[in-house]
Amino acid sequence: MAMEQETAERLVKEAIEVLRANDRGGWTIPAGHIYPHQWLWDSCFIAIGLRHVDIERAKLEIRSLLRGQWDNGMVPHIVFNNEPGYGRDRVSERGDLNPFAPSDVSTSGITQPPLIAEAVFMIGQKLKLPERRSWYKEVAGPLTRYHEWLYADRDPHKEGLALLLHPYESGLDNSPPWISELRKHSMPVWVSAVEKLRLDGFINLFRCDVKRKKLPPGQRITNTEALAFWSVMRRMQRKAYNTEAILSRSVFAVEDLAFNCIFIRGNECLRQIARTAGYELPKPLIENMERSKTAIEELFDEDRGLYYSRSFVTHKLIEEPTVASLLPLYSGAISKNHAAQLVSKLKDPDEFGLKWPVPSVPKTSGYFDPFKYWQGPTWVNTNWMIIDGLTKYGFGLEAKELEHETLRMVAKGGMYEYFSPLNAKPAGAADFSWTAALTIDLLKR
Ligand code: GLC
Numbered sequence: 001m002a003m004e005q006e007t008a009e010r011l012v013k014e015a016i017e018v019l020r021a022n023d024r025g026g027w028t029i030p031a032g033h034i035y036p037h038q039w040l041w042d043s044c045f046i047a048i049g050l051r052h053v054d055i056e057r058a059k060l061e062i063r064s065l066l067r068g069q070w071d072n073g074m075v076p077h078i079v080f081n082n083e084p085g086y087g088r089d090r091v092s093e094r095g096d097l098n099p100f101a102p103s104d105v106s107t108s109g110i111t112q113p114p115l116i117a118e119a120v121f122m123i124g125q126k127l128k129l130p131e132r133r134s135w136y137k138e139v140a141g142p143l144t145r146y147h148e149w150l151y152a153d154r155d156p157h158k159e160g161l162a163l164l165l166h167p168y169e170s171g172l173d174n175s176p177p178w179i180s181e182l183r184k185h186s187m188p189v190w191v192s193a194v195e196k197l198r199l200d201g202f203i204n205l206f207r208c209d210v211k212r213k214k215l216p217p218g219q220r221i222t223n224t225e226a227l228a229f230w231s232v233m234r235r236m237q238r239k240a241y242n243t244e245a246i247l248s249r250s251v252f253a254v255e256d257l258a259f260n261c262i263f264i265r266g267n268e269c270l271r272q273i274a275r276t277a278g279y280e281l282p283k284p285l286i287e288n289m290e291r292s293k294t295a296i297e298e299l300f301d302e303d304r305g306l307y308y309s310r311s312f313v314t315h316k317l318i319e320e321p322t323v324a325s326l327l328p329l330y331s332g333a334i335s336k337n338h339a340a341q342l343v344s345k346l347k348d349p350d351e352f353g354l355k356w357p358v359p360s361v362p363k364t365s366g367y368f369d370p371f372k373y374w375q376g377p378t379w380v381n382t383n384w385m386i387i388d389g390l391t392k393y394g395f396g397l398e399a400k401e402l403e404h405e406t407l408r409m410v411a412k413g414g415m416y417e418y419f420s421p422l423n424a425k426p427a428g429a430a431d432f433s434w435t436a437a438l439t440i441d442l443l444k445r
Contacts, residue, residue, distance in 0.1 A: 003407050003443075010411075011411055011439055012443055012444070014414075014436070015415060015436035018431045018432070019053075023057075026063075027064035028043060030432060030434065031431055034215070037078045037079065038068075038080075038081070040076070040078070041113045041171050041262075041381075042433060042434050043062070043119075045384075045433075045437050047061040048122050048123075049437025050437060050440075051123045052445070055126055058119075061119075062123070067102070067104075070095075070101055070102065071101075071102075074146070075111060075146050077108050077110050078093065079106075080105070082105070090106040091106075093108040094237050097241060109236060109237070111150075112170075112171050114146065114259075114263050115262055117147070117270040121272060124273065133276055133277055136276050140270075140273055140274055144270065144279075144281060147263075147266065151288045154243065158288070159255070160288065160294065161255040161260050161292065161296075161310070162259060162260060162263055164255075165246055165250075166232050172323075172324065172360070172374045173221060174225060175258075175360070175361075175374045177257075177320045178256075179367075182225065182232075185313075188231045191224060191228050215428065215429075218369075218372065220373055221373060252313075254310070255310040255312050257299055257309040257310075257327065258324035258382075261296070261327040262330070264292050264333050265331050267289040271289070293333040297334065297335070298310075300334075304321070305344075305345065307334075308325065320365070321362050321364075322361050322374075323359065323361070323382045323386075326346060327386070327389070329385075329390060336393065339389075340393075345362075347398070354422060355421065355422060356405065356422070356423070357421060358402070358421075359378055360373075360376055360377055360378070360379060360418075370423075371425075371427050373418070376420075377418035377427060379418050380406060380435045380439070383402060387442070407439065407443065410435060410439050413426035415436045416432055417429040
């Protein structure tokens, strides 16, 4: 089943070229034109790939990401490009409304999946012990403050699960649970009116993703959703990104499944980092970490045999199956029995077992569309996490198979943002950094 040597070498070469072209001198853009800034989890995936080709550059990717860290510990989802052409982007999110935002770089006011500990840990795995120790020592403090912030700010009821306030924080922007919550709880009247009157086509004139890269609008979030996302962000800005103030007036808050799986995994990485660095983690943080490990099982739905996100406000599971439903494998915190149930869903041809897996929503979902962003296409980053989870739970064969299919898909389609799960046709942005970086990682680890 191993990939031909020649193809593997070609892929690594192409991937390195993509990363080089997207390098902005110490940090990497996700893709030309459409994503010109530094994104949190993108840079983590990028660093995980870069560690195989240039370990110092991989460290730099993380250091540059941490330039954006706020005084309260929050790591923002975007550190903006400070070239003159991006002034409008920089003022669009107004992270600076919050007193904790840094004054020397522009950042967004929200976060993204906390994958930094994983990236730091994996970079360390490529270093000899003394260098590993000093690398871990360098970043243990900022990482600890970030995880402490996630609990202090985003887990006000001490449930062990972090809540998110904007779909962009999930990294899976238009994933069905977010769209369904948005439509239920956070659709401004004027946005519904625009939708009803079919005026939303007009918005294409202002859409950066559709305009900058001429992506077919059908692949991205709808204009109505884009307006609603914007309106949620405006509301957060009016409260200067103060979580307590935002929560006091809103019922739109989600305990996002993918985010929390990555958080739980990140906690484990942070513990190992601290151990190697001889860095003592605060006791309350360790207690919170322990709570998270058990809280994840509250998101399991026995009838459906899947995990779901949960509304922070109603405390009800949001019963929309997505690729996130399988990520508890990556968290490492679920029972073997539940892991086995997830694997059967992964293989089921009516659900996630499509020709080019793993689709971002199962075929049975009413949302399924093979080209629509996080509502159908296969993404390399979620495959990478599932491969890791399968290995961890002893499904070595399934992991190898998925790894092989993922690499074949990239070899066939190129370093694209996402792919149709039906025929591997590539879509979204070309020369996409995390596809390139994770291809390197899958081939070289
Ligand atoms: C999109 C993706 C998000 C990613 C960003 C930059 O918004 O949904 O996960 O971080 O693009 O690639």
